[in-house]
Amino acid sequence: MTIRVLRPGLLTTVQDAGRHGLQHLGLCPGGAMDEVALTLANALVGNDAGEAALEITVIGPELQFERDTLVAVCGAEFQGSFPHNRPVLVPAGSRYSVGRAVRGARAYLAVAGGFALEAVLGSRSTYLPGGFGGLEGRALKHGDVLELGEGVSEVSKQRFSSLKAKAGHTVRWSAPPLTLADREPVLIHVIEGQHYEAFDAASQRAFVDAVWRVSPDSNRMGFRLQGPQLSRVKEGSGSDEILSGPAALGSVQVPSSGVPIALMADHQTTGGYPRIAEVVSADVPRLAQLAPGGKVHFARCNLDTAAELRRHMQDRLETALRGIAWSYGR
Amino acid sequence: MEFSRALDLEVNETVRRLAAGVRMLGDPRVRDVVAGLGGVALHFVSSIQESAPELAAAIVAQCMKSGLPPAEKLGRDLEIPVCYEAEFALDLEEVSKRTRLGPAEVQRLHASTEYLVLMIGFAPGHAYMGGLDPKLSVPRRANPRAVVPAGSVAIANDQTVVYPYAISGGWSVIGRTPLRVFDARRAEPSLFGNGDRVRFRAIGKQEFVRIAANA
Numbered sequence: 001m002t003i004r005v006l007r008p009g010l011l012t013t014v015q016d017a018g019r020h021g022l023q024h025l026g027l028c029p030g031g032a033m034d035e036v037a038l039t040l041a042n043a044l045v046g047n048d049a050g051e052a053a054l055e056i057t058v059i060g061p062e063l064q065f066e067r068d069t070l071v072a073v074c075g076a077e078f079q080g081s082f083p084h085n086r087p088v089l090v091p092a093g094s095r096y097s098v099g100r101a102v103r104g105a106r107a108y109l110a111v112a113g114g115f116a117l118e119a120v121l122g123s124r125s126t127y128l129p130g131g132f133g134g135l136e137g138r139a140l141k142h143g144d145v146l147e148l149g150e151g152v153s154e155v156s157k158q159r160f161s162s163l164k165a166k167a168g169h170t171v172r173w174s175a176p177p178l179t180l181a182d183r184e185p186v187l188i189h190v191i192e193g194q195h196y197e198a199f200d201a202a203s204q205r206a207f208v209d210a211v212w213r214v215s216p217d218s219n220r221m222g223f224r225l226q227g228p229q230l231s232r233v234k235e236g237s238g239s240d241e242i243l244s245g246p247a248a249l250g251s252v253q254v255p256s257s258g259v260p261i262a263l264m265a266d267h268q269t270t271g272g273y274p275r276i277a278e279v280v281s282a283d284v285p286r287l288a289q290l291a292p293g294g295k296v297h298f299a300r301c302n303l304d305t306a307a308e309l310r311r312h313m314q315d316r317l318e319t320a321l322r323g324i325a326w327s328y329g330r
Numbered sequence: 331m332e333f334s335r336a337l338d339l340e341v342n343e344t345v346r347r348l349a350a351g352v353r354m355l356g357d358p359r360v361r362d363v364v365a366g367l368g369g370v371a372l373h374f375v376s377s378i379q380e381s382a383p384e385l386a387a388a389i390v391a392q393c394m395k396s397g398l399p400p401a402e403k404l405g406r407d408l409e410i411p412v413c414y415e416a417e418f419a420l421d422l423e424e425v426s427k428r429t430r431l432g433p434a435e436v437q438r439l440h441a442s443t444e445y446l447v448l449m450i451g452f453a454p455g456h457a458y459m460g461g462l463d464p465k466l467s468v469p470r471r472a473n474p475r476a477v478v479p480a481g482s483v484a485i486a487n488d489q490t491v492v493y494p495y496a497i498s499g500g501w502s503v504i505g506r507t508p509l510r511v512f513d514a515r516r517a518e519p520s521l522f523g524n525g526d527r528v529r530f531r532a533i534g535k536q537e538f539v540r541i542a543a544n545a
Contacts, residue, residue: 023362023373024349025520026494026512027454120514129495130454132514194332243335244449244458245366248373269364270451281376303381310376 002066003111005144009061009098014115014134015108015265017050019123023269029249030125030133033106033220033265033288036179036317037075041110043324044072044087044175046159052117052124052134053110058291060098060107061140065090069148070112070156074175076104076289085174089160092153104180105291112156113149128220129266162329173327175320178313179285185211185295188283191306193252195242195274203230207260207276208298215259216292220266223287225296229258232274247271250279250287262287280306282313331386334368339460342448345370346524347398348390354399357389365524367449367458405447405525410492410507412441412483412530413538418506420478421471425485425502428468437532439463440483440504445490447526455494455512457522462488474500481507483530492522505530508542 005012017038018031032038032055039049054061060078065071069090077084079099084107090096101107117124117135126134135144149155165171181187196204206228215224232254247253251263253273262279263271265288277298279287290296301309334341349365352372362373372386380388414437416422426433445459462485470486475498478484482493484501493499494511511521522528533541 020361022519023364024353024450024524025454026450026452026456027519029362121519127514129497130512130514243337243366243368244451245332245369246364246371246451248371268452270366270449303383307381314376 002148003069003146004064004066005061005140005142005146006064006095007062007097008140008142008144009056010059011057012061012140013055013126013128014052014117015055015125016052016123018125018265019121019127019133022121026269027121027127027130028265028267028269030127030220030266031123032108032125034075034108034179034285036285036313037106037177038108038110039317040085040175040178040320040324041072041074041108043321044074044085045070045110045112046328047110047112047114051110051114053108054140056098056107056109058101058105060100062095062097064095065092067092067148067153068156069152070160071096071109073107073109074177075107075179076101077177077180078102078107083170083174085177086171087160087163088170089156091169101291104177104289105294106288111148111152112159113152116147116149127266159328163327171327175324176316178316178320179289181286181289185297186286186290187297187299188287189280189301189306189309190252190277190298191280191301191303193275193277194245196276198232198242198274199254199276200231200233203228203232203276206230208300210297212260212296212298214290214292214294214296218292220264222261222263222267223290225252225260225262230254230260230276231258242272242274244270244272247275248278250281250284251275252277252279264288280309282306282309331371331390332369337367337448339448341368343401344398346404346448347401348393349524350404351393351396351398352389355389355393359385360389364451365449366451401525405523405527408522408526408528410509410521410528410530411533411537411541412505412507413533413535414440414505415535417535418479418482418538419504420482421484421502422504425466425468425504429466431465436466436504439466440485440490441530441532445528447522447524447528448489450520450522450524453494453497455520455522457491457526457528459490459528460488462490464488468502470500471502474498478503479506481509481511483507506538508538508545510545
């Protein structure tokens with residue numbers, strides 16, 4: 001009942017919808033960087049939205065399926081013949097090799113019934129800095145064996161048959177990729193950060209005028225953004241530290257180096273650097289789809305627009321989920 | 331919600347009481363409540379229909395109406411064993427030089443006061459504790475260490491911390507605790523909580539090894 005890891009890829013980890021409710025202990029929620037893609041992948045194999053999946057990053061793994069397994073891959077498009085955004089019944093014994101990402105940076109591979117992994121603090125997400133969750137708290141490596149749920153091949157075949165597929169191992173329709181941008185720079189909406197006023201006028205302008213590049217030393221904790229150096233209004237105190245306060249997913253903080261960092265899934269819960277902006281929640285999954293070197297452009301908006309963007313993304317996701325449920329005869 | 335831009339212990343206490351009060355309400359729309367040194371963040375589920383600032387204001391108002399939990403009920407009294415021996419006290423010499431106090435006096439002062447956990451943040455279980463003797467006040471190190479060993483007890487300005495993991499850090503390390511600061515597999519994963527009153531107890535290397543083996 002397993003998947004064997006023949007090649008791990010650049011960074012393949014188990015992620016679910018995250019470990020919420022523990023930020024007061026300093027523990028970030030973590031979970032899938034692109035939660036929309038995770039939700040779609042789970043829906044396509046008939047799972048609950050928050051089931052754990054493999055988060056595949058930039059260079060994909062090679063996996064061997066030892067049982068008939070219903071699989072779906074959503075999010076970034078990768079090289080390889082595996083059809084994206086649809087349920088695929090992978091026959092026992094087949095190998096699945098994922099190449100490089102060609103559009104986006106992160107894909108989610110969900111399997112019917114999920115992975116047989118113990119939840120730690122209520123989640124199966126891998127938290128790399130703490131070394132827990134997922135598979136032994138680390139990224140997949142060569143030779144790993146991922147246990148799947150009991151009776152995965154029966155569950156897979158039964159779910160696949162309810163799809164009434166007429167095209168062999170998959171269906172003729174696909175779910176829409178909701179978080180992949182058509183072109184770069186990707187437009188990301190932000191609201192003013194708590195310390196926006198602390199930055200000088202030139203930096204405030206530069207933040208929205210510049211095309212930023214995601215730096216190679218970006219990770220699940222944060223994306224470093226290459227572009228103009230941002231500076232603060234000179235104050236008498238000369239201190240570039242602010243009183244440590246809560247930070248959030250999407251906070252854009254600026255350390256004294258002037259290089260902004262957008263906080264991502266494994267972000268710190270508090271920070272002592274001024275925050276110039278906050279990425280609106282609807283755009284966090286879209287930002288997560290940028291690979292190192294990817295280009296981004298920020299547009300300021302207000303809270304009402306941020307809420308509207310959130311509802312719009314939710315509507316599109318719910319429409320896609322209804323379509324998938326209908327295909328399953330529900 | 332920001333209440334103060336400079337560290338004010340009275341504001342900090344209110345912030346911690348408010349955060350605890352909001353968590354106790356158990357509103358399903360609130361996923362996380364984080365107390366900073368001078369402000370509180372409410373993290374909402376993405377499905378809320380209300381405007382976030384209005385919802386936050388309403389929840390805080392409800393909390394104030396029902397009364398905030400008293401400060402003394404927020405924390406526990408903790409005694410943390412610390413080995414101040416040279417092997418673990420990576421920056422003791424430097425601190426000793428800067429403060430013009432002998433190494434033994436640095437340890438004695440550090441272990442002789444009661445600290446208060448003002449904020450948990452930065453990393454899981456990472457507690458910022460106030461109450462450091464002013465004589466031990468040293469600035470942050472100009473060159474932060476790439477890796478500070480887990481359990482390291484460090485000081486900077488008017489606070490002390492205990493590093494939960496081997497992470498980078500710019501505080502001056504003067505000892506190490508054998509206890510596990512954060513353990514995801516424990517029923518209570520974090521050793522420290524907001525408002526805890528903490529005392530450090532100096533231990534020798536032997537006791538350190540013994541406790542570490544059971545931690």
